[in-house]
Amino acid sequence: MSSETKNTEYAFFEGDFVPIDNAKISIKTHALQYGTGVFEGIRAYWNEEHQDLYVFRMKEHFQRMKNSIKIMRIDCKYSTEELCSIVLKLLQMTKPKTDTYVRPLAYKASLRVGPGLQDNPSELCIFTTPFGAYFKVDEGLRVMVSSWRRVDDNAIPPRAKVSGSYANTALAKTDAICAGFDDAIVLDQTGHVSEGSAMNLFMVQDGHLVTSPGHGNILEGITRRTIMEFAKNEFGIETEIRTIDRSELYTAEEVFFCGTGAEIAPVLEIDKRTVGEGKTGEITRKIFDMYAQVTRGEIERYNHWVTPVFAESGKSSGKKLAVK
DSSP: OOOOOOOOOOEEETEEEGGGGGGGOOOTTTHHOOEEEOOOOEEEEEETTEEEEEEESHHHHHHHHHHHHHHHTTOSSSSSHHHHHHHHHHHHHHOOOEEEEEEEEEOOOOOSOOOOOTTEEEEEEEEEEEEOOSSTTTEEEHHHHHHHHOOOOOTOOOSSSSSGHHHHHHEEEEEEEETOOOEEEOOOTTTSSSSSSSSSSEEEEETEEEOGGGGGOOOHHHHHHHHHHHHHHHOOOEEEEOOHHHHHHHHOOOEEEETTEEEEEEHHHHHHHHOTSSSOOOHHHHHHHHHHHHHHHHOOGGGGEEESSSSSHHHHOOOOOOOO
């Protein structure tokens, strides 16, 4: 038996830090039965040289989660600052030395049958897990336009990360993989380009970026916002936010997905049509390289976007927690 002691996994569950195996819910839980939860995906990046873990844009993720919570009538007693402190403490307890994914979930916790959100208690849990690359980005992606349309704002708002709405994602992605593709692009209810199965989309046209608008039934991504900001500041590349026709994808110079999970993923083929020259384009490569440095705390002017976990600044950030 190895003498090396494995770090205990913990979760923040219903107000306390507990071993992950103790973080259990009933099969009657409302969120399990009806999908009435909202979540975020937050990445923390290990920097071997710094011997520290950097949580990327944590505050912005929780601010967006607060908006999702409001849409779904979920109660959350923690401030954004307190939620950030919970994540830092959780990571300090688990001590990962690898890229890590943080999953907070706020959910309806009643044990009754019936879909109503009223008079329905809310709970919160957060766990972490090692998480490397979501896609094999060196190979590029070959994707299809899905026959499944993105859920509509007047049905289940895509701007909220509602757990139940990801059945839509599951259908689109699974059908694409079963058909031999890496992923899917989904259209909105008007037939215009929305986004990838679970990530935003950019195309390059005449040397500038183009991405779908918020009213195109997209999740308004934090990675998307990050790219638009540093592409302009660092490379002078402007972003046009507008409706995108499906056929424009076939003639784009470059196409790439972006998101917390996906990071920056070049798309080389759509519906068996080659994108550009069939390889990662120059602008996509610039953005990919810049993003990798920014997220690992290697570019000082963007260090306001990252929170160190093990440095003193990480240990002391946020408000002191009051947990049971």
